[in-house]
Amino acid sequence: MLILGLNAYHGDSSAGLVEDGALVVAAEEERFTRIKHWAGFPTNAVRWCLDERKVRLADIDVVAVNRDPRANLLKKMAYVLRQRPELRLILDRLKNVKHVRSITDDLVSAFPGESFRGDLAKIEHHTCHLASAFLVSPFDEAVCVSVDGFGDFASASWGMVRGVSIDVEAQVLFPHSLGIFYQALTQYLGFGNYGDEYKVMGLAPYGKPTRLAEMRQIVRLLDDGRFELDLRYFRHTKEQVSYEWDGGSPKIGTIFSPELEGLLGAARRKGEPLEQRHWDVARSVQAMYEEAFFHLLRTLYRRHSMTRLVLAGGCAMNSVANGKVARETPFREVYVQSAAGDAGGAIGAAMTAACARGVRRNATWQMKHAYWGPQYAEGYVRAMLESAADRLPPAEFSLAWMLDDDRLCKRVAAEVAHGNVVGWFQGRMEWGPRALGNRSILCDPRRSDMKDILNLKIKRRESFRPFAPSILRERTGDWFEEDADVPFMMKVFQIREDKRAQIPAVTHVDGSGRLQTVFEETNPLYYRLIREFEALTGVPMVLNTSFNENEPVVCKPEEALDCFLRTKMDVLVLGRCVIERVA
Numbered sequence: 001m002l003i004l005g006l007n008a009y010h011g012d013s014s015a016g017l018v019e020d021g022a023l024v025v026a027a028e029e030e031r032f033t034r035i036k037h038w039a040g041f042p043t044n045a046v047r048w049c050l051d052e053r054k055v056r057l058a059d060i061d062v063v064a065v066n067r068d069p070r071a072n073l074l075k076k077m078a079y080v081l082r083q084r085p086e087l088r089l090i091l092d093r094l095k096n097v098k099h100v101r102s103i104t105d106d107l108v109s110a111f112p113g114e115s116f117r118g119d120l121a122k123i124e125h126h127t128c129h130l131a132s133a134f135l136v137s138p139f140d141e142a143v144c145v146s147v148d149g150f151g152d153f154a155s156a157s158w159g160m161v162r163g164v165s166i167d168v169e170a171q172v173l174f175p176h177s178l179g180i181f182y183q184a185l186t187q188y189l190g191f192g193n194y195g196d197e198y199k200v201m202g203l204a205p206y207g208k209p210t211r212l213a214e215m216r217q218i219v220r221l222l223d224d225g226r227f228e229l230d231l232r233y234f235r236h237t238k239e240q241v242s243y244e245w246d247g248g249s250p251k252i253g254t255i256f257s258p259e260l261e262g263l264l265g266a267a268r269r270k271g272e273p274l275e276q277r278h279w280d281v282a283r284s285v286q287a288m289y290e291e292a293f294f295h296l297l298r299t300l301y302r303r304h305s306m307t308r309l310v311l312a313g314g315c316a317m318n319s320v321a322n323g324k325v326a327r328e329t330p331f332r333e334v335y336v337q338s339a340a341g342d343a344g345g346a347i348g349a350a351m352t353a354a355c356a357r358g359v360r361r362n363a364t365w366q367m368k369h370a371y372w373g374p375q376y377a378e379g380y381v382r383a384m385l386e387s388a389a390d391r392l393p394p395a396e397f398s399l400a401w402m403l404d405d406d407r408l409c410k411r412v413a414a415e416v417a418h419g420n421v422v423g424w425f426q427g428r429m430e431w432g433p434r435a436l437g438n439r440s441i442l443c444d445p446r447r448s449d450m451k452d453i454l455n456l457k458i459k460r461r462e463s464f465r466p467f468a469p470s471i472l473r474e475r476t477g478d479w480f481e482e483d484a485d486v487p488f489m490m491k492v493f494q495i496r497e498d499k500r501a502q503i504p505a506v507t508h509v510d511g512s513g514r515l516q517t518v519f520e521e522t523n524p525l526y527y528r529l530i531r532e533f534e535a536l537t538g539v540p541m542v543l544n545t546s547f548n549e550n551e552p553v554v555c556k557p558e559e560a561l562d563c564f565l566r567t568k569m570d571v572l573v574l575g576r577c578v579i580e581r582v583a
Helices: 043-053 073-083 087-101 103-110 125-134 178-188 197-206 212-218 258-264 276-304 342-356 378-387 405-417 450-459 473-479 524-537 557-566
Strands: 002-007 014-019 022-028 062-065 119-122 141-151 154-162 170-173 219-221 227-229 308-312 333-336 397-401 422-425 439-443 468-472 491-494 512-518 541-546 571-574 577-581
Touching (some): 002 342, 014 043, 043 103, 062 103, 125 154, 154 178, 178 227, 178 276, 378 557, 405 439, 405 524, 422 557, 439 450, 473 512
Parallel strands (some): 062 119
Antiparallel strands (some): 141 154, 397 577, 422 439
């Protein structure tokens, strides 16, 4: 059975294909359109999924989407009657519902001359989040938690899940949301783009939680593990907060109200410098999120006495909080898949639809890696480089083909150890927002100046944002205070105090690092490269950041070459070809 899962008409639109209960391919639309967080219908991602598996639209048994306009319908109606929001707000929601209903039409339009004869399954948003984590996890039972902004009138769902049945135990409904809290305060701090919450996480360690008392006025914790917002500080309950996504990245209007500025002081405007008060607000926002999050988790543990946990939803991208779960709660095994946010809902929808149609969960399959996207053969790379020969004159660039893995890894490890910035393009593109060793920029973590070099010359981003280490899995406990699997860079751990001075480029101001544990089983080439770097330096890790420059992570070799040429990267590795600047 072939099931196509979609996250459509929302930020990070995506598609994934599930075959007989196992994921076979998946990709986000932004990688093809080259516009971050692309929202709308994922036409290119769908086309690539079908082409990659050599199937046609008529071969698809089910198209599953991670939205169900009928979910929580009575609760929506009760809210409208009770609160009487602006008519424009209601019309905006109805417009979005209309788009969800037009999915089959958009499919047929995207594939002229083809027909779709299968079923359309619309599945509640948070059920898809929970399924996207649990049904690909190594667990046969676990406490499952989804927390995000909003989806199908809910902002959080949770329950105890066994087998393949995703039974939601309880929810937090509109207008209360930890995701909206974090997003509103992200806007308050002057970061207005969709998805900028990670910047607040990066900024928080520079501050102190001096505004936590005010945060506790904004978010209140309830006895049953839930949370609620003081709605005086938000605009989304009665007013229309603009949310535009047609043909590009989502653009969201101001969520916080003037009362928030009355509580915390004037919001930071675009272009204004960051001051101590902004750092302190960021730290307080993160502390409040963690307080509410761990309050929920502790309540769920008391209810179920289960030490396994899976997390999903946009808030599951909060790697700082994820890394503290084992310290702050009784949960000991925590699984977060590589696309925890809305993009991941595509595979959650597909896996849920498969189980609903009697496809048994594949007991031998689980998501151990994130390499589900496009790949390009050596012949493609050679042809591309031949056509781009005029852009790589011999007086400025050297090209060397290294078909032996050992020679390639030794050469690249030496380049990294020498202090060079290396673009590393290999195999299948990663699924999710993190570069995990196939579309990565690699550097020496020992260099104290490397963070500034990358931020100013390559990434062109804020100087306070940290960079991540990719470490050999078996060396993790030697360098970090926690010793656990983190294959998708979804947790932040404290680096051992006696090791921090050795790896300043990946040590954040609070002594932490957002690590990726690298396994020989799932990425043997990347593993070998890091092992060669360890042989040269004694350090079993490299600095790993995404291969891009204020754009989506590169997908094709052409995009990798373009990024290399317009930045000051020293070396580009395209498969087995090593391109080095010589002038």
